[in-house]
Amino acid sequence: MGNNPLRDPRDRRLPQIAGPCSIVIFGITGDLARRKLIPAIYDLANRGLLPPGFALVGFARQDTRHEDFVEYAREAVKAGARTPWHETTWKQMAAGLRCVYGSFDEDESWEKLVSKLQEIDDERGTGGNHAFYLSIPPALFPLVVSKLKKHGLAQSSGAWRRVVIEKPFGHDLASAQELNALVAEVFPRESVFRIDHYLGKETVQNILAFRFANGMFEPLWNSNYVDHVQITMAEDIGIGSRAAYYDGIGAARDVIQNHLLQLMARIAMEEPVSFNANSLQIEKQKILANARPPARMDLHTAHAQYEEGWAGGVEVLGYKQELDIPAHSTTETFAAMRIDIATRRWAGVPFYLRTGKRLGRRVTEVAVVFQRAPHQPFGRNDTEELGQNALVMRIQPDEGVTLRFGAKVPGTAMEIRDVSMDFAYGGAFVESSPEAYERLILDVLLGDPPLFPQVEEVELAWKILDPVIDHWARSKGIDTYASGTWGPESADKMMARDGRTWRRP
Structure with a gap:
């Protein structure tokens, strides 16, 4: 079926393509990122649902060469992607791969992240639109959210910033309310995506x-x-x-x-x-x-x-x-x-x-x-x-x-x-x-919240x-x-x- 110019572009039956943006994954070397997140991003790119200038930024503790990080991502895609391997898709994705090395509690590491995102905006045309995915232990959520605020990453004039928080969201009602209050101080309600892959x-x-x-x-x-x-x-x-x-x-x-x-x-x-x-x-x-x-x-x-x-x-x-x-x-x-x-x-x-x-x-x-x-x-x-x-x-x-x-x-x-x-x-x-994370990551980049609690x-x-x-x-x-x-x-x-x-x- 060819494209129909009379169809409403808002029609949900048509796949929507994310606009210029990047995603930053904290915990990029963890099990979830390796098995699910990186392959899902490749699958989205393979289906033509990511912009050509899309960038994936990892935040990791151990410093390695850029070439080693690219190879790590390649192996993750090869092992976990659901769509066929296309060298053209991979080259496009690899061109947008970056990694920042450091510790969550060191301001110097966050300054490197700020610099890296500015570099990506200039080189990849992401326009200041960045999603921050917290693929980390729940105990680190408050620290990372606070650092995002301190270093001016939570908001940007004329661009969107979003945060993705994995479950469990708290360990009881009191801790959930405390975390909700902290997140609400940093990000507006519509920019918070509490992810439940189910x-x-x-x-x-x-x-x-x-x-x-x-x-x-x-x-x-x-x-x-x-x-x-x-x-x-x-x-x-x-x-x-x-x-x-x-x-x-x-x-x-x-x-x-x-x-x-x-x-x-x-x-x-x-x-x-x-x-x-x-x-x-x-x-x-x-x-x-x-x-x-x-x-x-x-x-x-x-x-x-x-x-x-x-x-x-x-x-x-x-x-x-x-x-x-x-x-x-x-x-x-x-x-x-x-x-x-x-x-x-x-x-x-x-x-x-x-x-x-x-x-x-x-x-x-x-x-x-x-x-x-x-x-x-x-x-x-x-x-x-x-x-x-x-x-x-x-x-x-x-x-x-x-x-x-x-x-x-x-x-x-x-x-x-x-x-x-x-x-x-x-x-x-x-x-x-589509795999669950594939759908949810795309919804985050589109700012579409129906599937998020x-x-x-x-x-x-x-x-x-x-x-x-x-x-x-x-x-x-x-x-x-x-x-x-x-x-x-x-x-x-x-x-x-x-x-x-x-x-x-």
């Missing part, structure tokens, strides 16, 4: 399309028909080399506070008047403001650590045997809880959230489980173990939607059995989905989670579960008290 996944965005573009589902999306909702993010791996980050954080802070509560908000929200950032945030905030943590923490929460066991046919260590984990650690690697939403639509419908490491397999899904039919005119022997209808949205790895329902078994008898009708992204669309959402999520974490801190000990299983017995008992069971994805 929100950039195509299947997460499809939740809203699925709900509001199809007339057959929305009439059932309420307490008259829905029995409960299960939201699961399971990983089959352990903590690996992340002990320094993970211990003291745990599964609830790492996953539930951001990923799972954001998924819950999208599943439960009312229809927005549009899909712009403000309209989406209003509806999500209503859900988070009316979400209630369990009234009985001892009955409707569970937390545990994985022990040694078998995963993928390999014998693996328990959490406390992992490198650099203290023997007395009570950090949870599994967390589950019941959340109730105090609105007319969802009154009496529990939302069960769970996440864990070293579970049966890697999967993220949302399962909307419907109530049983009020009357079934079948004989006792006609429906063996007939379950409830369920609509399952698979976020990863096998992206798609499954609808489970009862159907008649071929034959002369009226025998009913559960069957599944499946939609898979890979089989339905020729177009490949705002300050109110972050603080409301902590208000939900803080009472649960406080209860766990006061309780004695922590449960355990064998690696390769689906979590502790306490999580199964939590569901059994409500007369329900966890899905086996």
Whole structure:
């Protein structure tokens, strides 16, 4: 299809190209930058979505030659890019690569960064437009934000400056509010992008399309028909080399506070008047403001650590045997809880959230489980173990939607059995989905905020989670579960008290 000169350039169906700009990545030699950020920037360039003069500036501790930094970026692209290797694209990207070496607490290092950005503005035509990506440990956020302000990098006359902050945004409500206050002193609200890579996944965005573009589902999306909702993010791996980050954080802070509560908000929200950032945030905030943590923490929460066991046919260590984990650690690697939403639509419908490491397999899904039919005119022997209808949205790895329902078994008898009708992204669309960081980085450069949680959402999520974490801190000990299983017995008992069971994805 050729270009149509009559089409509105604001049409969101057309890919938007970022204007003159650069991105500065603090922590350029870290795991996230190497595996995700640098490859995503190459993919954007490969798709023609970055301007020719785009520049990528790294801030690193260890001084190396420029040629070595370029080779490091080349290897990262080769290992992680989703689009094909094109030498022309790489040469264009490499021409805009720069690196500043130093320490975050040394003003001399920041003066070098200021000088480097001025040089880039002159040589690459970036016009003073710079995004600062904080791919660093959360403890360093306040220092870096303060230094950006001190050295005049947070604002520029006639140009934009934006800051990208990775999760976790604080470790509780008080610390999140403190960090929000600091950031608000340095950057205007519209220039702050709190990044949650899950929100950039195509299947997460499809939740809203699925709900509001199809007339057959929305009439059932309420307490008259829905029995409960299960939201699961399971990983089959352990903590690996992340002990320094993970211990003291745990599964609830790492996953539930951001990923799972954001998924819950999208599943439960009312229809927005549009899909712009403000309209989406209003509806999500209503859900988070009316979400209630369990009234009985001892009955409707569970937390545990994985022990040694078998995963993928390999014998693996328990959490406390992992490198650099203290023997007395009570950090949870599994967390589950019941959340109730105090609105007319969802009154009496529990939302069960769970996440864990070293579970049966890697999967993220949302399962909307419907109530049983009020009357079934079948004989006792006609429906063996007939379950409830369920609509399952698979976020990863096998992206798609499954609808489970009862159907008649071929034959002369009226025998009913559960069957599944499946939609898979890979089989339905020729177009490949952009990687989450690819979409989110481009949105930052465009100044487009719909996929980024705002300050109110972050603080409301902590208000939900803080009472649960406080209860766990006061309780004695922590449960355990064998690696390769689906979590502790306490999580199964939590569901059994409500007369329900966890899905086996």
